[in-house]
Amino acid sequence: MSAPGNTRAMLGVILIGFASFLGLLYLLGSGEGGNVSGRGGNHAASAGLDGYRAMRKLAERQGYGVTLARDREALGQAALTVLTPPLNADGEELDDLIDRRRRDGPTIVILPKWVGMPAGEKPGWIRPYVPAAPTWVADVDAFDGLELVESEEPRRGWRGFGLQGDFPRDGEVISMRGGHWRSLVRDGEGRRLVAILDDGSAPFDLFESGALDGAGYDDDPDEWPLMVISEPDLVNNWGFADPAEALLAMKLLDVMASETEERRIVFDITLNGLAAESNVLSLAFRPPFLAATLCLLLAAIALGWRGTARFGPALAEDREIAFGKSQLVANSAALVERTRRFHLLGAPYAALMRRKLARRLGIARRGADRELEHEIDLRLLRRGRGDAAFTGPAAALRGSDKPADILRAARALKDLERTLL
Incomplete structure (x- = not known):
């Protein structure tokens, strides 16, 4: 909040300028x-x-x-x-x-x-x-x-x-x-x-x-x-x-x-x-234009009063488009939702999770994608994770075109990655 002395000084300057x-x-x-x-x-x-x-x-x-x-x-x-x-x-x-x-x-x-x-x-x-x-x-x-x-x-x-x-x-x-x-x-x-x-x-x-x-x-x-x-x-x-x-x-x-x-x-x-x-200025202070001139003067006084009586500094407005990865993801998701191209999300996400799990399990990149997925399943079985497999959820994700099915398959792959130490 502004100091009382500064407010009075500013108000005095405005009034003197207005009177002049x-x-x-x-x-x-x-x-x-x-x-x-x-x-x-x-x-x-x-x-x-x-x-x-x-x-x-x-x-x-x-x-x-x-x-x-x-x-x-x-x-x-x-x-x-x-x-x-x-x-x-x-x-x-x-x-x-x-x-x-x-x-x-x-x-x-x-x-x-x-x-x-x-x-x-x-x-x-x-x-x-x-x-x-x-x-x-x-x-x-x-x-x-x-x-x-x-x-x-x-x-x-x-x-x-x-x-x-x-x-x-x-x-x-x-x-x-x-x-x-x-x-x-x-x-x-x-x-x-x-x-x-x-x-x-x-x-x-x-x-x-x-x-x-x-x-x-x-x-x-x-x-x-x-x-x-x-x-x-x-x-x-x-x-x-x-x-x-x-x-x-x-x-x-x-x-x-x-x-x-x-x-x-x-x-x-x-x-x-x-x-x-007579000129435009003198006519502004004569009927019938006098009413409009008085309204403008009152509006100017009200604006000046609001400018001096404001509590605290003005708040900075948020950007219409924010910076960062989160905003980029949100914009991309909004674009996909608007175009209804959900079937295009499964295959890229399955490929992303395949690379992450292969890196986590220490599998070198060789052979085709199907062979790499089969190797991931073998490594999981050797670690005693026979209940978990990558091939099934990945195939389900690539074959889904409904938002609920895509989210279910993607969540299964994400849970698999998170449980691997």
Whole structure:
């Protein structure tokens, strides 16, 4: 039996290895641990000028529960969700996502603007190169009638929610016009920069604060509110260099989040190509494959326990075919019995006993077998063994073909040999 100390040490090694293996499987399946903030781009994990990491961090410090959505299932929550599609987004995919979000919870869509170039050696940092309005807006049904306007003229800053400020680049602003939208933030020329869909779903806080009049308010809307920000410099990392724009970003988040019961905000990064793709490993820990995975884990634990709790060393198994003369005789006997060739055993055994008795009686080998057998009978008679003879049992043995007769004759010859000294 193994010593108790050795058993505990082995069990500890197995448990540590098992826990490490499970941790590795989780990291591989979840995709955690990647530095998405160093990739750049217009998303909430980016630290570049066109990213929204500053807004995400500010929301966290204001007490919101903030999460980055790495899969589409996380976008089906009732919490406020911020979508930041890139310039090369799929319009049909975004249309389907916004349509589902109108039924799930409030949504803010921040339109892209900058085509950036890498700046310096720090990963994720960009230099805004040229502004560009997205062309997929026409593919989204919720944006029906909405038109984006690019301007290279100064806009004399922005105003909204009792705040005002300047743009990082005043001559490169994208505004919007048309459609069923109501302005919340305008530039100095009165053009929309932030708007909310005018279908009666606008949050009550906008009417209570006076940002909107009550003409379009519905106290029981069928869908959740949808807000669009056409000028991303109002809320991205570049714009957060101005405290007024940081205050504006928080007001927009607070207004939209007021429609939900929980103080949570979900920032989407799947549209930016940072989704955690499903693989075989992650599927193994999701229904319906989770049941089979748990069964395999329990079986592994049971095998490990049996391996450590075994009493004594493992027993060596016997050979299927043993070595030695006894096994050879047994195999030969089994072959004869299987083939039913018993009549072939008598003559060889009689010859074997003839040689043994001749050697025992000191008879030199000469003449035929019959003469040798006759000589054996004479020697036995001279020794006073007239009751014993070799010729009769030997002839009976050679003439027998039944197992009982063969054994009787063979036993007679063996007894004769054994009694000779």
